[in-house]
Amino acid sequence: MQPLILHAHATGPNPIKIAIALEALRIPYTVRQWDFSDNPQTGVKGASFLRINENGRVPALEDPNTGVVSWESGACMNYLRRVYDGKESSVLGPVGNSEQDRVDFEKWEYFLLTTLGPMTGQTNWFRHYNSVKNEDALQRYSTQTERCYQVLDDQLAKSGGHSILPGRVTAVDYHFEPWVRQFEFAGLSLDKHPHVKQWLREMTARGEVQRAYIKIKGAAPEFS
Ligand SMILES: N[C@@H](CCC(=O)N[C@@H](CS)C(=O)NCC(=O)O)C(=O)O
Numbered sequence: 001m002q003p004l005i006l007h008a009h010a011t012g013p014n015p016i017k018i019a020i021a022l023e024a025l026r027i028p029y030t031v032r033q034w035d036f037s038d039n040p041q042t043g044v045k046g047a048s049f050l051r052i053n054e055n056g057r058v059p060a061l062e063d064p065n066t067g068v069v070s071w072e073s074g075a076c077m078n079y080l081r082r083v084y085d086g087k088e089s090s091v092l093g094p095v096g097n098s099e100q101d102r103v104d105f106e107k108w109e110y111f112l113l114t115t116l117g118p119m120t121g122q123t124n125w126f127r128h129y130n131s132v133k134n135e136d137a138l139q140r141y142s143t144q145t146e147r148c149y150q151v152l153d154d155q156l157a158k159s160g161g162h163s164i165l166p167g168r169v170t171a172v173d174y175h176f177e178p179w180v181r182q183f184e185f186a187g188l189s190l191d192k193h194p195h196v197k198q199w200l201r202e203m204t205a206r207g208e209v210q211r212a213y214i215k216i217k218g219a220a221p222e223f224s
Contacts, residue, residue, distance in 0.1 A: 003028040007052060007060040008216050009036065009044070013117075013178035014073045015059035019212035020174040021077055024091050025084050031215055034058060074113050077171050092174070095167035105172060108155070108164050112175045116148040120179050123186045145188060152176070153193040161198030169206070177203050181221065 006022065006029050008015035022029045037043035045056045053060040053071040060071040061079065070079045077092070085092045094105035123145050126138040152164070159166040164173050180200055183190055190197045203209055204223040213221045 001028060002064040003030045004064070005030055005032055005062040007032050007034060007049070007058050007062070009034055009058050010217055012058055013182060014057075016178040016212055016216055017073050017174050018059045018061060018076045018080070019216050020177065020208050021080050021092055021171055023208035023211045023215075024174070025080065027080070027084055073175070074109065077109075077175065081171060090170075092171035095165050095170065104165055105170065108172045109175055111148075111151070112172070112179065116145070116152070116176065117179050119144040119148055120182055120186055123188070124182065127187050128185075142186070142188060145186060149180075149183075149188070149190065149193045149196055152180070153195045156195035156199050161195040162202060164199070169203075173199075173203060177209060181223070 004022065004027060006015060006018055008019070008031050010033060019029075019031070034044045034049055035042050036045070038045035040046040041048055043049065044053075044058060049060075050056055052062065052069060055071065057071070059073055059076055060069065061076040062069050063079075063083075066083065068079060068083075070076045081090075081092045094101040119141055122141040123138065126134055126141060130137070155164055156162075163169045164176060177200075180190075180196060190200070200223050204221050210220045213219065
């Protein structure tokens, strides 16, 4: 099997999700790091990368074994699920085979992709990067992100903080992990969300999470 190519950036949360999934599946892959510029050779907004992802964002995933190129972390994750996850004993997918199991997987996956992830991203933007101070926007996105933490905490209470879908860790946890880990950078606290804290502690200790961070960021994650 030829290694897959994961296009990434050392600080962005989205590529990490895909690295964790590749590690969980024990699929060989190499990482190509890009910067956020429009440099034609090195930047996500430059000509070389735009040929891989017209949207100019990471992750993107190239699979030389099938010729398939994917981007958007949800599409990359679901490609890995369809092509490489075990049909009988799934590593990434829903915890069971019922329609409710499949819907439960998708509703939490979409909640991260459409809500918790973007709200955290906007909180980060207005806290760290917007060129003028905008307290209203920061307040709005911080409150929304905290609200998402509470929704997640209530869900995690069902498993005692072990996994978002009660039963086992799935790709849903991998989607959430790098975003929730940014809580301090976003200026937020997990003190009112004990199940989220417990979950992040357990995710931090997992081998696939440790290996993915070392590969993408060069250092293992810590949380206690
Ligand atoms: N919705 C996309 C978002 C991808 C994304 O925003 N990636 C960030 C890094 S985590 C990026 O490439 N940013 C570059 C930019 O903003 O120019 C996903 O889930 O993959």
